[in-house]
Amino acid sequence: MKNLESREDIELLVNSFYSKVVKDEVIGFFFKEVVKVNWDLHLPKMYSFWESILFGQMSYKGNPMAIHFPINESTAMEKKHFDRWLSLWKETISENFEGENASMAITKSENIAKLMSYKMGMARKI
Numbered sequence: 532m533k534n535l536e537s538r539e540d541i542e543l544l545v546n547s548f549y550s551k552v553v554k555d556e557v558i559g560f561f562f563k564e565v566v567k568v569n570w571d572l573h574l575p576k577m578y579s580f581w582e583s584i585l586f587g588q589m590s591y592k593g594n595p596m597a598i599h600f601p602i603n604e605s606t607a608m609e610k611k612h613f614d615r616w617l618s619l620w621k622e623t624i625s626e627n628f629e630g631e632n633a634s635m636a637i638t639k640s641e642n643i644a645k646l647m648s649y650k651m652g653m654a655r656k657i
């Protein structure tokens with residue numbers, strides 16, 4: 532098992548994660564039907580997003596919360612979806628990596644998912 536320490540590591544992690552996501556019966560449809568994700572654009576954004584979070588590279592410029600509001604408007608993003616997202620993310624990390632950055636990738640994802648889930652829930656009440 533290796534440490535999560537380079538852009539190549541992040542690429543492997545993100546690619547493995549989304550190959551699980553697209554096959555997943557609980558959240559796969561968000562990426563194939565609700566949004567027809569352009570993977571050539573989305574994957575590099577996700578590499579930069581995680582590189583910025585884990586290595587402080589600041590290569591990601593975007594607003595992850597804002598991207599999810601229109602998705603949530605067309606199909607509610609509920610707790611069960613966030614739970615599945617997180618369990619696939621954690622599973623992918625623990626299959627490939629260990630160490631401080633691997634733990635940080637888990638903690639950060641839990642915090643962001645919690646906030647995102649809350650915001651999506653609030654947006655549906657307005």
Ligand code: HEM
Pocket residue numbers: 558561562566567568569573576577580592593594595598599602608609612613616639640643644647
């Ligand atoms: C139920 C859970 C989630 C679903 C269904 C979901 C779905 C999506 C979809 C479909 C896109 C692509 C939008 C597009 O191509 O236009 C996207 C983008 C993105 N998601 Fe999620 N997401 C979820 C949770 C999360 C979480 C927990 C995080 C962060 C830890 C996250 C971070 C991002 C980022 C950074 C982008 C790219 C934003 C950009 O284009 O700048 N997502 N998400």
